[in-house]
Every structure is written in C-alpha cells, then in structure tokens.
Amino acid sequence: MSEEEPLVRVRGLTKIFGEGDAAATVLRGIDLDLARGELSALLGPSGSGKSTLLTILGTLLRPSGGTHHMLEQDLIAARDAERTRFRSTHIGFVFQFHHLLPDLTAVENVMMPAAAAAGRETRAMRSRAAELLDAMGLSDRREYRPAALSGGQRQRVAVARALMNEPQLVLADEPTGNLDRQSADQVITLIEEINRTTGTCFLISTHDEHIAAHCRRRIDLSDGNLVTPSA
Amino acid sequence: MRYAAKIAIRHLMSTPGQTALLMLGVALGVSVFIFMSALIGGLATLLTQRTVGSIAHITIEMAPRDPAQLVRGDDVQLVVQKDLSRREQITVWEPAARLSEAAPGVTAVSPQIRGSAFVQRGQAIAPVGVIGVQPDKLSAIANIGGTVVAGSSALMPDGVLIGQTLADDLGLRVGQIIRVRSDRGRERSFRIGGIFALGIASADRQALYMSFNAARALFDLPNGISRIEVKVAPAGAAPGIADDLARATGLKVTPWTKDNAQLFEALDAQGRTGTIIKVFALITIVIGIASAMLLSIMRRRSEIGIMRAMGASRTLVLGIFVLEGTLIGTLGAVAGALLAWLSLLPFPPVDAVKGGGLPIDRAQGDFLLAIVLTTFAAALASILSARRATRIDPVEAIGQ
Numbered sequence A: 001m002s003e004e005e006p007l008v009r010v011r012g013l014t015k016i017f018g019e020g021d022a023a024a025t026v027l028r029g030i031d032l033d034l035a036r037g038e039l040s041a042l043l044g045p046s047g048s049g050k051s052t053l054l055t056i057l058g059t060l061l062r063p064s065g066g067t068h069h070m071l072e073q074d075l076i077a078a079r080d081a082e083r084t085r086f087r088s089t090h091i092g093f094v095f096q097f098h099h100l101l102p103d104l105t106a107v108e109n110v111m112m113p114a115a116a117a118a119g120r121e122t123r124a125m126r127s128r129a130a131e132l133l134d135a136m137g138l139s140d141r142r143e144y145r146p147a148a149l150s151g152g153q154r155q156r157v158a159v160a161r162a163l164m165n166e167p168q169l170v171l172a173d174e175p176t177g178n179l180d181r182q183s184a185d186q187v188i189t190l191i192e193e194i195n196r197t198t199g200t201c202f203l204i205s206t207h208d209e210h211i212a213a214h215c216r217r218r219i220d221l222s223d224g225n226l227v228t229p230s231a
Numbered sequence B: 001m002r003y004a005a006k007i008a009i010r011h012l013m014s015t016p017g018q019t020a021l022l023m024l025g026v027a028l029g030v031s032v033f034i035f036m037s038a039l040i041g042g043l044a045t046l047l048t049q050r051t052v053g054s055i056a057h058i059t060i061e062m063a064p065r066d067p068a069q070l071v072r073g074d075d076v077q078l079v080v081q082k083d084l085s086r087r088e089q090i091t092v093w094e095p096a097a098r099l100s101e102a103a104p105g106v107t108a109v110s111p112q113i114r115g116s117a118f119v120q121r122g123q124a125i126a127p128v129g130v131i132g133v134q135p136d137k138l139s140a141i142a143n144i145g146g147t148v149v150a151g152s153s154a155l156m157p158d159g160v161l162i163g164q165t166l167a168d169d170l171g172l173r174v175g176q177i178i179r180v181r182s183d184r185g186r187e188r189s190f191r192i193g194g195i196f197a198l199g200i201a202s203a204d205r206q207a208l209y210m211s212f213n214a215a216r217a218l219f220d221l222p223n224g225i226s227r228i229e230v231k232v233a234p235a236g237a238a239p240g241i242a243d244d245l246a247r248a249t250g251l252k253v254t255p256w257t258k259d260n261a262q263l264f265e266a267l268d269a270q271g272r273t274g275t276i277i278k279v280f281a282l283i284t285i286v287i288g289i290a291s292a293m294l295l296s297i298m299r300r301r302s303e304i305g306i307m308r309a310m311g312a313s314r315t316l317v318l319g320i321f322v323l324e325g326t327l328i329g330t331l332g333a334v335a336g337a338l339l340a341w342l343s344l345l346p347f348p349p350v351d352a353v354k355g356g357g358l359p360i361d362r363a364q365g366d367f368l369l370a371i372v373l374t375t376f377a378a379a380l381a382s383i384l385s386a387r388r389a390t391r392i393d394p395v396e397a398i399g400q
Helices: A050-057 A080-090 A106-118 A123-135 A151-163 A181-198 B002-014 B016-052 B094-102 B164-170 B201-206 B212-219 B235-249 B261-299 B301-309 B314-344 B367-390 B394-398
Strands: A008-017 A024-034 A039-043 A065-070 A091-094 A169-173 A201-206 A217-222 B058-061 B069-072 B077-079 B106-121 B124-133 B148-151 B159-163 B177-182 B187-196 B207-211 B227-232 B252-255
Touching (some): A008 A050, A039 A050, A050 A065, A050 A169, A050 A201, A080 A106, A106 A123, A106 A151, A106 B002, A123 A151, A151 A169, A151 A181, A181 A201, B002 B016, B002 B314, B016 B235, B016 B367, B058 B094, B058 B235, B094 B106, B094 B227, B094 B235, B106 B212, B124 B164, B124 B177, B124 B201, B159 B164, B159 B201, B164 B187, B164 B201, B177 B212, B187 B212, B201 B207, B207 B212, B227 B235, B235 B252, B261 B314, B261 B367, B301 B314, B301 B394, B314 B367
Parallel strands (some): A039 A201, A039 A217, A169 A201, B124 B207
Antiparallel strands (some): A008 A024, A008 A065, B058 B252, B106 B124, B106 B177, B106 B227, B159 B207, B177 B187
C-alpha cells in the first residue's frame, strides 16, 4: 500500500431503499477518503444518511452503486463471508445504544468479537480485554454484567469491545447520543486518547457540535450529499 | 464450537424458569414415549405368554404324501387309497431334532409320540390324548413340572401324569393304577405319578403324559416319532425360523401364527398403535422445541444482529441455537427417562400381573432409544429454527 493511499476510499456511493414509486434515495454519489489515524466527525440532521453511510462503510450493508475500497480491497466485489471476515478483522463498531450481550460479563463482552471469530476464548483474549477495560477506567467492573453498569460505563465497555481486534477503522454511530454530558465527555475524551496513542481511525456520527469539536476533521452530510469536500 | 456452547449455556441459564419449563415439557413427552413402549411391550408379552406360552411355537411333522396314481386319463383317474391305518411318522427324526436345536432363536425342542387312547378306571372311561416325551423334556413346551398340584413331575417308565380335570372326572388320585388302551388296540396299566393344573381346559381334561418308550410300545412306533415341537424366543420370530427349518429338513413345519393368525395380527396392530403414539410424542417434542427456539431467536434478535455486526459467522450463530435446542432436548430426555423409570418402579413384572393390573415391562421401555431419538429430534427442530437466526440482517436487528 502506497503512502498516499487512504485507508478507506468510496466513490460515487449511492443507496436506494425500495423500488419503483416507493424508492427512497438515501445516499447520492458520495466521494470520501478516510486516512489512517484520522479522527473525523460526520454531522448532519436526522435522515441525512449518516447511519446508512456508516453501515455501508462497515460492510453491514451493500450500496446500490459506486465503489468501496478499504486497505485496497474491493469490498463490493467481496462475498458475504469475506466481508464478514474483513469486518471482524479490520472494523470496530460503537452504537448509540451499547448493544452489549446481557448474558456476558463486561470482560466477556469485550472479548466477544475475537472469540466469535476464533470460535473460542483464550487467555490472551481475556488479558487484552482486561487491559482495554483498565484503559477505560473499568478495572473494577470486569465481571459485572451490563445490567449492573451505568449508561456511561456500558458505552465505555462498548468502545473497548470495538477496539478488541485492533481494527484500523472504528465507526461510531452517535456513541454519546444516549449519555449525559459528563459521561459523553468521558467517552469522547477516551476516543481522542485512543486515536492519539494507537493511530486508529475513528469516524464518529453525531449531531452534537460539542462532540464534533473534539475531532480534527468535520464531514457534513445533507440529504445524502457531502457538503464538505472529501479530503 | 466451544464459544457457541458457552453462549448457548448462558442463554439457557439466563432464563432458568423458561428453560426448566421447556425441559419439563420434553421430559413429559419422553416419559410418555417410554411408558407407552413398556406398556405396549408388556401387553404383547402378557398376551403372548397367556396365549402361546404353553403351546409349541413350531411343529415339525412328516409331510403328507399324495396317493400314488395308477392310471391317469381324461375321464378317469385311478389312485391307491391312503392307508388310514398307517400312522404318519418321522422315521429319521434325530437329524431334524439336532438341526432344530442348533437353529438361532430356538429355546427348546421336544420330540414327541402322540396318539389317541382311552383311560379306564373301574367302570369310568375317558378319551385322552397321549403325549410321549423324553422325561427330561416334560416341561420343554408346556410348563407341566411347574403346575403339578399332586405327586411328582418325574416320568417313571410305568408312570403317567394327568390333568386335574381328568383326575376329578374319573375320581383319580396319585398312586392309583389306570388302564390305557391306545387306538392301535394295545393296552397297558400305568401308575398315576402326578396331577397337573396347567390352566388350559383342553390340556387339563384330556392330556396324558408318559415316557417316550412307554408311548412307543403303546402306539406301535418302534423307531419313528409323531412330531417335533419347538419353542422359540421371541414367539413372533416363529414364522421365519419355521421357514428356515422347512428348507433344512424337508419336513412339514408349521409356526403357531398359522393357526393363530388373528392373534398375531392383533399383536401387530397393537405394536403399530404404540409406534404411532410414540411418533406423535416425538412430533410434540419437535414442535415444542422448534417453537421455543423461534421465540428465543425473536427475543434475541438484536443480540444476534450485534454478534453478526462484530464478525460472528452464520455458522457460529447457527451453532449457538442448535446447541441450545439440543441441550434442552438431551437434558429433558434424560430427565424424562429418569421420571419414567421411577414411575414404572411400582408396577410388578409381567409374570406377576394379576387381573386388572397393567402389564408393564420395563425392559421394553426403550429408554436409550427415547433419549437418542429425542436428542436427534431436538437437534433437527433447532436446525430448522436456527436457520432463521442466520438470516437476520444485522442492520435491521440492531435498529440503528
């Protein structure tokens, strides 16, 4: 991979839901590059296509048109199983609602992406998950189940889970949207620190200007179109 | 698969009440399966014992010969009349007896000399059917030795055993002398050595047992015998064994089912009824587990979605729910087998069943079969349901 090659490159990305009269165009030809180590905020009103763009970048959804490359791999041409493996290895997710598995402890939730890919849990996974929880300030909550954690703590566990497989890209969809100001600040500060220390690229969807102010790049989306130039 | 097992167990333990109810449902289905197997099997055993327990399962006799033809034309046929005074006998019987003893499934073989005779004691006379047996094979076919109510079951050279009804009709007691006149016109005195009560009216009224050699003299059969009676286990195997023996000996071989076809059909129908009931019990288990798994999948839709989003393969998701359903099925089946075993304990063995009691045969309970079939059925039901889990769209399930 050349120095100039971005981590993610999409060109002419479109997404249309439904068919015929019921068809709704959500993304209208997005051109976007994301570089390694970026910390970007994706802003836009509700319905502007932020979540759809994130799910396409995360290989959870196939676009209707355009190209999508990450690490120089053509993710549109890839089969479902390949996309699943790629997602597991290179992409992490943080959602507005923590979506932790209620039957697993905090440390088991953090391990889940690695264990699910390997088909088993290992000591090395547990050790890394514990380190991540320590970094999130949750060393005393490792064996707690999600129901016993506060909203902020759950979201920090979710951030740790997104980092478990050491992904190059973390996609965060309104990660603080369900938190109070203090918890939201804790989470975004953590993300900034991880981005600085590990060089992981973060794309954070938000409509909170305060959160966007923590990011070094701002990408505005309006009615399925990018308002800000792609790079 | 270890991770799938861990998640499956966590799912089951997160809702212990629901899991226990599901397992109870499976356990009840399995216990019905086992109870019906034990009951239908026991009933068949009881009916067979009561009906064919004291008769030969296979009878080997000389094949009837067609009369010799002297002239055969379009309008006339001249044949030699069958000599009715000549007794049908198996002259070379030892090889047939040895073949019968060696046949798989055969439990007893009794060469016999049979004939009609009259018993006379003073002025009293009664017709009897004489059965000459080797003394050590007195009880090989009917349990004569076990039903002796007076005297001894030992067959002495000059002794006979008679049924209780015959003894009552003629006023006979053990130790008394009787005269026996055969249909060959030979007559001899015998001492009554024992009186039996088999519980079969025809035998208790008309059967008279004597030693092989005494019968030879009485019926003019210096070498041959009348028939070979054979017992097999299970009794239902008699037709197949009879076919084999017929081919091997070239004699006329008749299984008990030929003369008791209606009973055999009834037992067969009863067995089929039991199978249908067991199949329905299994179907109920499959439906129960499938619906429970579908509910579980619907309830855990977002969890499945998040796992898929985090890189879990469809195989892992399938594995989790298949293991979940299979665990419910297996543990429920084991619990059901235990429940059935405990519930069958108070029932006496089939041999000891009195009037009105249920003939339960625990040995025919099909415990292992019930567990294995239920486990397979649970796995099948889980696979059918879990396929839906693998089709869940992570984006829709997460609801972002």
